[in-house]
Amino acid sequence: xxxxxxxxxxxxxxxxxxxxxxxxxxxxxxxxxxxxxxxxxxxxxxxxxxxxxxxxxxxxxxxxxxxxxxxxxxxxxxxxxxxxxxxxxxxxxxxxxxxxxxxxxxxxxxxxxxxxxx
Amino acid sequence: xxxxxxxxxxxxxxxxxxxxxxxxxxxxxxxxxxxxxxxxxxxxxxxxxxxxxxxxxxxxxxxxxxxxxxxxxxxxxxxxxxxxxxxxxxxxxxxxxxxxxxxxxxxxxxxxxxxxxxxxxxxxxxxxxxxxxxxxxxxxxxxxxxxxxxxxxxxxxxxxxxxxxxxxxxxxxxxxxxxxxxxxxxxxxxxxxxxxxxxxxxxxxxxxxxxxxxxxxxxxxxxxxxxxxxxxxxxxxxxxxxxxxxxxxxxxxxxxxxxxxxxxxxxxxxxxxxxxxxxxxxxxxxxxxx
Numbered sequence: 128x129x130x131x132x133x134x135x136x137x138x139x140x141x142x143x144x145x146x147x148x149x150x151x152x153x154x155x156x157x158x159x160x161x162x163x164x165x166x167x168x169x170x171x172x173x174x175x176x177x178x179x180x181x182x183x184x185x186x187x188x189x190x191x192x193x194x195x196x197x198x199x200x201x202x203x204x205x206x207x208x209x210x211x212x213x214x215x216x217x218x219x220x221x222x223x224x225x226x227x228x229x230x231x232x233x234x235x236x237x238x239x240x241x242x243x244x245x
Numbered sequence: 246x247x248x249x250x251x252x253x254x255x256x257x258x259x260x261x262x263x264x265x266x267x268x269x270x271x272x273x274x275x276x277x278x279x280x281x282x283x284x285x286x287x288x289x290x291x292x293x294x295x296x297x298x299x300x301x302x303x304x305x306x307x308x309x310x311x312x313x314x315x316x317x318x319x320x321x322x323x324x325x326x327x328x329x330x331x332x333x334x335x336x337x338x339x340x341x342x343x344x345x346x347x348x349x350x351x352x353x354x355x356x357x358x359x360x361x362x363x364x365x366x367x368x369x370x371x372x373x374x375x376x377x378x379x380x381x382x383x384x385x386x387x388x389x390x391x392x393x394x395x396x397x398x399x400x401x402x403x404x405x406x407x408x409x410x411x412x413x414x415x416x417x418x419x420x421x422x423x424x425x426x427x428x429x430x431x432x433x434x435x436x437x438x439x440x441x442x443x444x445x446x447x448x449x450x451x452x453x454x455x456x457x458x459x460x461x462x463x464x465x466x467x468x469x470x471x472x473x474x475x476x477x478x479x480x481x482x483x484x485x486x487x488x489x490x491x492x493x494x495x496x497x498x499x500x501x502x503x504x505x506x507x508x509x510x511x512x513x514x515x516x517x518x519x520x521x522x523x524x525x526x527x528x529x530x531x532x533x534x535x
Binding site: 142144146147148177178179180181182184185188189191192193196199200203204205206208210211213214215216217218219220222223225226227229 | 355356359377380383384387388390391392394395452453455460461462463464465466469529530531533534535
C-alpha cells in the first residue's frame with residue numbers, strides 16, 4: 128500500500144503569499160511526479176495568508192491537462208484550508224475542467240462573433 | 246513643448262484626457278516637456294498612476310518633464326501621495342492618513358506589492374475593515390496585479406496609488422502598466438487583428454478566457470473581482486487602449502475612448518463600510534473539490 132506524502136505549500140513557496148504563477152509552477156512541479164507515479168499526496172495550505180486563482184490555476188488547475196479527473200481525485204488531498212479557500216479551489220478546478228474540454232471551441236466561437244473597428 | 250492639462254477625474258473623460266496627452270507626445274524624444282497644471286482644477290489622486298505611465302514612457306525616451314503651476318489643492322494631493330516627488334516637489338506629510346502613496350513596483354516582484362499593502366493599508370486612518378472584507382479585497386487586488394504582470398510585458402513595471410475617502414466610505418486603489426494593452430494580447434491570442442479595444446475587454450472579462458499560452462487554465466481573476474464588487478457595492482474601472490469599462494451597481498458600461506490610452510489601468514473602488522461576510526454558500530469540502 129502506498130503511504131501518503133505531505134507537501135507544505137508554505138515550504139515550497141517560502142512565503143505565506145501565494146499569488147504568482149511562478150510559485151504556482153513550483154508547487155505543480157512538486158505534485159505532478161507523485162500523480163505520475165500513482166502515489167497519494169496531501170497538500171497542506173497551513174500558514175498561507177494570501178491565495179488567489181492565478182496561483183491555483185498553475186499549481187493545481189494545470190494538472191487537469193495532464194491527468195484524468197479520476198487519477199487526481201484518487202491521489203490528491205488538500206488540508207488546512209479555510210472554507211473560502213476551499214471554495215476558490217473548487218472554482219479553479221471546475222474552470223480547469225471546462226477549459227481543457229472546450230478550449231478551442233471557446234476561441235473559435237468568439238472569432239466568429241466579433242466585428243472590426245479601430 | 247508645453248502642454249496644458251485640464252481637470253482629471255477617475256472616469257472615461259479623465260482617461261480620454263490622459264490618452265490625448267500620450268498621443269500628442271508620442272513621437273517626442275530628447276525634449277523638454279512642460280506639463281502646465283494651471284487649468285487643472287481637480288485631480289483624483291488615484292489617477293496619478295495612469296499619468297505616471299505616460300510620463301515615465303516619455304522619460305524612457307530621454308525627455309525631461311517639468312510640472313508647472315499646479316493649483317494648491319491639486320499640488321497638495323499630489324505631494325501627499327508622493328507623485329510629485331520625482332519632479333522636484335517635496336513630499337507633504339499625509340496628516341489625515343488617507344493616502345496610499347504612489348509607488349513603482351517591478352513586475353518581477355509581487356512580494357513587493359504585498360509589502361506595499363502591509364505598509365499602507367493598516368493603521369493609517371483607513372478604518373479597520375472586517376477581516377473577511379480585507380481578505381477579499383487583498384485577494385482581488387492581487388488578482389489584478391498578477392493579471393497585469395502576466396499580460397502587460399511592461400518594462401517600466403507597475404504603478405500603484407490609492408486614496409481613502411472617509412466621508413463616503415470609499416477606498417480607491419489603482420494599478421497601471423505601460424504594457425501592450427488588452428487589445429494587443431487578445432489579438433495575438435486569437436490571431437485576429439481586427440478586434441477592437443472594447444471587444445477585447447469583453448473577451449477578457451468572459452469567464453475562462455485567458456491569453457496565457459501553454460496548458461495553463463486561467464480567466465478567473467476578473468470574474469472573481471466582479472463577484473466581490475457586486476456584493477461589496479464598489480466599482481471596477483478598466484481603461485486599456487481605446488476601451489473603457491465600468492462595473493458598478495451590477496451595471497456594465499463600455500465606452501470607446503477618444504484617444505489611444507497606453508497600457509492598461511485597473512481602478513478598484515471598494516465600499517469600506519461593507520459588513521458582509523465573504524463566504525459563499527458552498528458545499529466545497531476537501532473530499533469533493535476534485
